[in-house]
Amino acid sequence: MLKNSTKLIHDGTVVATDVLRQDYILLSVRADDRPRFEPGQFMMIRLSDGYDPFLLRPFSILDEHDGVYRFLIKVVGKGTRAVRNFRYGRRVFLTGPFGNGFPRGAGHDTVVVAGGAGIASVFSLVQKLHERGTPYKLMYGARTEDELVLSNLLKPYDPAISTDDGSKGHHGKLTDLLAKGIEHTKTVFACGPLPMLAAVKAVTSRRGIECYVSLEARMACGFGVCLGCTIFDAKGNTRRVCKEGPVFDAKEVNLSGIH
Numbered sequence: 001m002l003k004n005s006t007k008l009i010h011d012g013t014v015v016a017t018d019v020l021r022q023d024y025i026l027l028s029v030r031a032d033d034r035p036r037f038e039p040g041q042f043m044m045i046r047l048s049d050g051y052d053p054f055l056l057r058p059f060s061i062l063d064e065h066d067g068v069y070r071f072l073i074k075v076v077g078k079g080t081r082a083v084r085n086f087r088y089g090r091r092v093f094l095t096g097p098f099g100n101g102f103p104r105g106a107g108h109d110t111v112v113v114a115g116g117a118g119i120a121s122v123f124s125l126v127q128k129l130h131e132r133g134t135p136y137k138l139m140y141g142a143r144t145e146d147e148l149v150l151s152n153l154l155k156p157y158d159p160a161i162s163t164d165d166g167s168k169g170h171h172g173k174l175t176d177l178l179a180k181g182i183e184h185t186k187t188v189f190a191c192g193p194l195p196m197l198a199a200v201k202a203v204t205s206r207r208g209i210e211c212y213v214s215l216e217a218r219m220a221c222g223f224g225v226c227l228g229c230t231i232f233d234a235k236g237n238t239r240r241v242c243k244e245g246p247v248f249d250a251k252e253v254n255l256s257g258i259h
Contacts, residue, residue, distance in 0.1 A: 008098075008223075010035060014090040015068050017083065024117070024149045025073045025083050026062075029092055034067045038101025039125035040214050040247045044221075045071070046093040047079040058219055058242070060120040060191075061097060063127060072120040072150065098223055100247045102189050102212055110136040111185050113200055115174055115192020116143075119150045121214040121246070122191050126157050137181060141174030141192075175199040185209055194255060201250040211250040217241040 012029040019025055029045075037043075044056035057079060062070040075081050086092075102125050110129065114122050119140060129136045141162035142148050148161065148168065161169025162177045170177045174196060182188065182203070190200045191214035204211035217229035219242050229241040232254045239245065239253065 007033065008035075008095055010094045010096075012069075012092045012094050014086045014088060014092060016088065017086045019084060020149050021146065023075045025075060025080075027059075027071045027073055027083055027086065028068050029071070029094065030068050031094060032067060034064070035097055037061050037064070037097035037124075038104070039123075039128060040101035040121055041097040041099050042121075042246065043069070043071075043094050043096035044098070047082055056093070056095065058098075058216075060214075060246075061124065062120050063124045072117060074117050099242055099245055102214070102247050109184050109186040110134065111139065111178070111182055111188045112136060113139045113174065113178055113188060113190040113192070113196075115141050115190075115196040116147050117149060118190075118192030118196075118214070119154070120191075122189060123150065123153075125189060126154075130157055137185075139174060139177055139181070141169075141177065141196075173199070175203055179203050182207065182209060187211070190214070190250075197250075198255040201255055205251065212247055213250045213253070213255070214247045215241050215245050215253070217246075 010031045010033055012031045015030050016028040017025060042058045042060045044058055046056045059071040059073060062072050073080055073083055112122050112126055126138055138157050138159040140148060140154060140159040143164045145163055145167035160177060162172065162174040163169055164173065178200060188200065188204050188209055188211045190197055197213045201211060219226065219229040223242060230238045231241060233239050233252050234254055
């Protein structure tokens with residue numbers, strides 16, 4: 001985890017709430033103390049003024065500019081539905097950043113793979129690679145074109161697109177595109193649905209390619225106390241997604257054992 005010298009509790013102010021689709025929202029929040037973060041880390045956000053819902057929710061930090069942090073939120077329940085009604089100036093409570101980000105020092109021959117909403121975890125990583133002039137490939141896929149929720153924001157990064165139904169880009173699985181495009185690749189960073197991550201792990205393992213995956217899990221605290229986000233590693237030991245993750249070396253976690 002990034003050794004953050006600033007506090008982990010922040011007051012934020014809503015700057016914008018952009019409805020991307022019926023079930024996705026891009027939330028922009030200003031945090032004046034500008035907590036530093038590494039790509040892949042997340043923050044916990046309280047989505048109500050009261051106690052319903054009571055728990056904060058974890059969201060990957062999409063990016064940050066001039067103290068404004070953006071979060072991609074999928075609407076799945078009462079708390080996230082309420083975000084649609086957030087207006088400019090509303091105060092929100094945040095904690096973090098938490099967790100391990102993607103390893104630093106990614107060099108040449110890097111491939112970044114994102115499936116659906118998994119783009120949120122790797123977006124700032126792609127930005128950093130692009131800004132540094134580090135050669136990379138970005139592969140972004142979903143079941144349909146409608147589920148490529150951030151495709152417009154990705155245009156500067158020239159992603160290779162894949163959809164299961166062929167509505168945009170390569171017709172087929174994203175991992176099929178990956179298998180054809182990783183010659184000379186040294187490192188793969190990935191985030192997306194578990195079946196996709198398991199397939200990415202299989203492809204990279206067969207070729208001896210280093211692979212890091214970002215996992216999602218339900219959690220209540222974000223810093224390892226509640227044990228609500230435990231998974232099993234490759235040796236059968238428990239690991240906490242919020243503390244030891246959310247980014248793991250793919251060979252060290254049992255992706256097939258996560259539900």
